[in-house]
Amino acid sequence: MSILDYILGSRKKTANVAKDRLKLILAHEREAGGPDFLPALQEELLTVIAKYIPVDKNNIKVSMERKGDFEVLELNILFPDQH
Amino acid sequence: MARVIVITSGKGGVGKTTTSAAFASGLALRGHKTVVIDFDVGLRNLDLIMGCERRVVYDLINVIQGEAKLQQALIKDKHCENLYVLPTSQTRDKDALTVEGVTAVMDELRKNFDYIVCDSPAGIESGALMALYHADEAIVVTNPEVSSVRDSDRILGILAARSRRAEQGEEPVKEHLLLTRYSPKRVEDGEMLSLEDVKELLRTPLLGVIPESEVILQASNQGIPAVHMGNSDVAEAYKDVVARFLGEEKPLRFIQAPKVGFFKKLFGG
Numbered sequence: 001m002s003i004l005d006y007i008l009g010s011r012k013k014t015a016n017v018a019k020d021r022l023k024l025i026l027a028h029e030r031e032a033g034g035p036d037f038l039p040a041l042q043e044e045l046l047t048v049i050a051k052y053i054p055v056d057k058n059n060i061k062v063s064m065e066r067k068g069d070f071e072v073l074e075l076n077i078l079f080p081d082q083h
Numbered sequence: 084m085a086r087v088i089v090i091t092s093g094k095g096g097v098g099k100t101t102t103s104a105a106f107a108s109g110l111a112l113r114g115h116k117t118v119v120i121d122f123d124v125g126l127r128n129l130d131l132i133m134g135c136e137r138r139v140v141y142d143l144i145n146v147i148q149g150e151a152k153l154q155q156a157l158i159k160d161k162h163c164e165n166l167y168v169l170p171t172s173q174t175r176d177k178d179a180l181t182v183e184g185v186t187a188v189m190d191e192l193r194k195n196f197d198y199i200v201c202d203s204p205a206g207i208e209s210g211a212l213m214a215l216y217h218a219d220e221a222i223v224v225t226n227p228e229v230s231s232v233r234d235s236d237r238i239l240g241i242l243a244a245r246s247r248r249a250e251q252g253e254e255p256v257k258e259h260l261l262l263t264r265y266s267p268k269r270v271e272d273g274e275m276l277s278l279e280d281v282k283e284l285l286r287t288p289l290l291g292v293i294p295e296s297e298v299i300l301q302a303s304n305q306g307i308p309a310v311h312m313g314n315s316d317v318a319e320a321y322k323d324v325v326a327r328f329l330g331e332e333k334p335l336r337f338i339q340a341p342k343v344g345f346f347k348k349l350f351g352g
Contacts, residue, residue: 022284023284026233
């Protein structure tokens with residue numbers, strides 16, 4: 001790309017656009033995908049927890065994400081109201 | 084102990100077969116007994132890139148189906164002493180590759196070779212899964228372009244979940260990123276993702292950068308693996324890749340655009 005092109009604005013810097021789009025879509029797809037064992041893990045955890053506390057199947061969420069060098073397994077359980 | 088390396092990418096046309104041929108040849112040039120296997124059943128092409136297409140008699144599928152011995156299917160490379168090619172079949176039967184069959188072939192090859200290089204087909208279907216299943220290490224070939232980067236991310240996820248090492252809870256497959264068709268000038272002009280961008284997006288250690296070059300077409304036209312192409316940038320870049328793979332420190336080369344004169348800068352060209 002020549003300086004004249006630049007001055008006349010005939011070409012855009014598109015690499016940054018590509019990078020930003022990829023950042024978003026990769027983060028989204030990594031979250032959606034996750035390891036293959038997650039659904040099974042979720043199912044088994046639910047069985048164990050349900051033995052002691054009545055929880056709704058929809059109120060348990062298992063997710064895994066990478067943070068730097070670590071992988072974080074996140075477990076969210078919403079307990080039913082006590083009263 | 085033999086090491087199995089899969090050359091993979093998800094996306095087609097990014098340079099898997101070119102890289103398989105050059106990388107396997109490079110390992111052999113360094114004195115390692117190496118075999119390179121084509122896993123792209125139905126779309127055989129490694130034989131053409133290696134220049135041995137007229138010497139194919141038996142193939143991987145013949146060996147798996149017991150119609151030929153492994154020794155009969157292995158083709159000795161004409162450029163390197165320590166290199167053999169195991170071509171695939173042109174059958175349209177998608178289920179020709181079986182897990183048991185491939186495992187048996189791998190076990191036998193492991194006894195006789197230092198390195199087993201598996202050229203994966205594009206996609207994430209059974210052929211690609213078969214190619215990566217036995218891998219100890221993976222070279223993910225990526226172009227600095229959105230669809231290639233996204234597909235590489237997918238294949239990295241699959242490597243972490245579907246390889247034999249993942250299934251058996253062993254140490255994970257060692258992943259390497261190889262950027263190909265890299266154009267330093269376009270990167271400097273802000274038109275192409277830089278190697279830093281791709282590294283950051285894929286979070287995978289970079290094994291090397293292969294510059295965009297007309298030499299690749301000259302090499303494939305003649306059936307000569309790119310690593311043998313004289314003193315070209317591409318040949319040198321692939322030799323560096325092999326050296327780094329073998330644990331040597333090699334700074335990246337061919338990642339800066341040549342300096343251009345004032346007038347060219349002003350008017351382009």
